[in-house]
Amino acid sequence: MPLQSIYSHLDPWPLAAGTRQTLFILDARNVLEEEILRGWLAYHDTGNAPSLQVTLDLRDERTGFHSGHLALALDLPPKSLVVPLRVNWQAQEESTSGFGLFLQLFLGDPRRPNARRARRILDRHPERIRLVVGQPDSVANLQQRFASHRASAGTESTSAFAGFVARQAAVVLDIAERKLKGSRYKIPRHVAATLMSSGDFNRAVEALSEQTGTPKQALMEEAATYMDEMVSQPTSLWLDVYARFNSFCLKLGYSDIVFDRQAMEELRQVVRSYPSMLLWTHKTYLDGMVVPKVLFDNDFPMPHMFGGANLNFPGFGHLVHHSGGIFIKRSFQDNELYKVTLRHYIGYLMEKRFPLNWAFEGTRSRLGKLMPPRFGLLKYVLEACHQTQAENIHIVPISISYDIIRDVEEYAKEQTGEGKGAESLKWFIGYVRSLNRPMGKVYMNIGRPVVLQRAPEPGDRLALSKIAFDVAVQANKVTPITFPSLVTMSLLGAAPRALTEAEVIEDLTLLLQWAEERKLRISKDFDRCFADQMEGLLGIMIDENMVTRYDEGPEVIYGIGLEQHPVASYYRNTVIHFFVNKALIELALLKSIETAGRDPLEVFWEEVDHLRDLFKFEFFYAPTEQFHQEIRDEMARYDADWQTILSQGATGFGELLRKMPPLVAHVTLLTYTEAYMVAAQVLARREPWEGMEQAECVAQALAYGRQAYLQRRISSESSIGKLLFTNAYMMLHSRGLTEGGTDSLREERAAMARELRELLRRIDVIRALGVANRGARGD
Structure with missing residues (x-):
């Protein structure tokens, strides 16, 4: 197709006619693109102002710019305009998706055709051609911006200025072209060249050269x-x-x-x-x-x-x-x-x-x-x-x-x-x-x-x-509560028992209601009708052997799959942070009524802070004052007069607990407490003058943890893990128990192990209360 007919169908010439001298930078990869751009300029030439044309390939960052001609052409009056131009080749829609996209890996990008392919597009699909004009700028403005950017003045400043102008032309052409291609194709251009010529980067390298004694040129080459x-x-x-x-x-x-x-x-x-x-x-x-x-x-x-x-x-x-x-x-x-x-x-x-x-x-x-x-x-x-x-x-x-x-x-x-x-x-x-x-x-x-x-x-x-x-x-x-996270939470809370379908649905309903009342993030497509269809995701979990389903008895029951507790715990842990404060509350309430001779409220707050510190390597807490307010707000949800009720001792504890389902301490903190206890017992076996490094503690805890599980001293394989034992070591180290010391350290280490065993006992009590509550609801 004749080029003349193409120009007449393109958008109008976007530059107003003027009298200022103009330098056109033609971004052309081949002879055809240069021919199109020069013809476009000739088509719109009014003859009112002198103009120059320089052809460069601004899109190939691998070869750099051959900017000698541009350096000569830029010797213009300060008010002269620099205008970059480019040919844009639109891709056919089918070529950017499916098989057409992968075909481009062999044939090349249709948006960057070689001369032969471009000629074919010109003949067959001239509607795919667009001509792009970058934002013009004056030589004076460009010189001012270059002066603030360049590394230093010198004999190469003319060539450096030409390189700077070329990079600026590439940038403004890319900006104009994105109106045709979309913002997703905004990409940085000529980054390495820009950085290497940057004054800030050169000064930083010079300072490093002075510090190390290495010549700057050698550092620049290494950079x-x-x-x-x-x-x-x-x-x-x-x-x-x-x-x-x-x-x-x-x-x-x-x-x-x-x-x-x-x-x-x-x-x-x-x-x-x-x-x-x-x-x-x-x-x-x-x-x-x-x-x-x-x-x-x-x-x-x-x-x-x-x-x-x-x-x-x-x-x-x-x-x-x-x-x-x-x-x-x-x-x-x-x-x-x-x-x-x-x-x-x-x-x-x-x-x-x-x-x-x-x-x-x-x-x-x-x-x-x-x-x-x-x-x-x-x-x-x-x-x-x-x-x-x-x-x-x-x-x-x-x-x-x-x-x-x-x-x-x-x-x-x-x-x-x-x-x-x-x-x-x-x-x-x-x-x-x-x-x-x-x-x-x-x-x-x-x-x-x-x-x-x-x-x-x-x-x-x-x-x-x-x-x-x-x-x-x-x-x-903003981490969403999902169906698998709640199912695993329910089944892990009951393990090693399995739950009937009705019990699973009841647990999910309670957990979901608790989350909704606190305006927690819940997956937008969480199926609120799960009671009507216990398939879907649960079916996938069964296929993955994470969950077992037994339907040959009078009731359908579900449980965690054999040796799948570590896997199930992973999904439970994705939302565990939402339940940590409640777990601390439950354990602190139990401690407050078991501690004789002290004010229950005082014991409650003391234990909340103690447990918060114990698990500080596991969870992210709010600052202390905000954290305390979160605890007060949670308690007030159960009863505005909770402090008075708590002071009544066991009676008040029972009254509060009835208002707090679902109980979550056992499903939230059991894994971490068991892991901490294993590591504490490993350390307690050491002589007091012997220290223990982290790697050794983790290795020994892995070995002893397997034994403890086989002896059912811990409840689950999910409590055996390198990261769990690493955090346990950090907790022990923060308490000054991992370094060798005097004979008194023996008792301190043993006391830590006893404290964790006692915490596990309280977690078991919460678990038993949860089972009793489920039975009471079933009645």
Whole structure:
């Protein structure tokens, strides 16, 4: 088709006629694109103002810019305009999905055709051609911005200025092109070149050169290799492929991703307006697919995702690296240049409003509940924000939950001491294949952002800890209660007994009612008619052997599957944080009426605080004053005059307890108390002058824990696990019991073991009361 007829059908020329000299930068990858752009300019040439044209390929970041001609052309009067132009090739809809998308991996992206393919599109589908004009700017403005950006003045400033102008042209063309392609294709361009020419980065490297005595040039060359490793190089094609790949993997086992569309729109405004971090909870490898998929489907800018270098294996590593993945070394504490490079890269992304996202726990939760946050990445991101003087930093917690998780069986094995297999392409293919089984739905819930007016001072670990704690609390708040979490809670609370179908339904009703009264987050598609259809998810849990169903007797009964307590506990633990305060209350109430000669109310508060401290390595609590108010509010729900009733002793305890179903202390804290007791007994066997390191304590507790279970000194294999014993050791260490000492340490260690045995006795009492309450309700 003649080009002349194409120009007449395109949008009107967007630039007003004027008299200022104009430099047109033609972003063209081949001769045909250059021909189209030059013809377009000739078609609209009014002859009123002189103009120059320079052709560059601004979209190929691998080769850099051949900007010699641009450097000469920029020798213009300050008021002259610089206008970048580009040809945009629209893709046919079928080519960005399904088979057509994967065909592009061999034929190339139809949005970036070679000359032969472009000529064919021009002849057959001229409607797919769009011409893009970037925001014009004057030479004077560009020179002013360059002066504030450049590393230093020097003989290379003319060439450096040309490179700067070329990068700016690429940016404004990308901005204009996103109106045609969508916000999901917002990607950073020419990052490494921008950083290497940055004044801030060069000054940081110079300071490091002075400290270490290493020449700056050598450090810059080393930093360039780090940028090659860490700087993501996304393209539209690979973003499409990654989105399709994520959808493929998730749809193997999950029927849908459930999220709040209103919350999604609020998040859109946040990432548009503020430097943003999206920190998600980490249950499985699939978490890293959920957030990018949901954001891509909702036309969000591509989020940059941090991942460990262990996942940068052939195939998968290439895919992720070209779709927003930033692979970083697992450990770089002693590499100052690496830290400087990473910090400036992060600062650039935050400044340009590219949201960052990662798992703030640092690793997958092996127990189901939220793990303690890792500070490393948060520290570097906030230091970068401090360096760039970013304001109104929004840290958005995102809770990702699943009905059923493929990885849980692996976690259970790991906690017994089995090693974790190494990631590789072969491993990953096997993992993806293992997803092909029904696992319910995925739930993505967006929490209230933690907003920082400014980043804290670097090195302020207290502020960093508080920020991470706030993010964890908000993530816990929006973690939804799901059907599997409540079913496992019910059945674990009754174990080793099985429950009739009616008893399971009664438990679920009570637990759900308790949650609704407290306005807890409940899965939006929670089936409130579960009493009418005890299949669906429960059927999946039975197929997974997590739950057993026996229907050959007069009643249908359900129980936890043989050797499945650790797996079932995982799902219960995903919502356990909602019930911790109630569990502490139940145990403190029991302690208050068993302690003779003291004011029950005084004993109650003393025990609440003592238990809070005992399990401080397991759960996130509100600050003390707020925590006490939460306890008072919970008690007031049962009776506004609870303090007077409690002072009546056993009579008052019984009256309060009747108003408190369901009782949850045994199903909430039993696992942790048994694990702590095992570790305490291991330590108590040591001579008082002998200390114990964490690794030794965990190894011995694993061995003794198996014996204790076989002897039924503990109730479940779910109380045997590396992470449980690690936290138990931290508790013992915080009480000064793990270091060697005098003979008095023998009694202190023994007293700790006795205290935990006594706590287990009270938990058993709560369990017995719960059984009695169920029987009374049945009568």
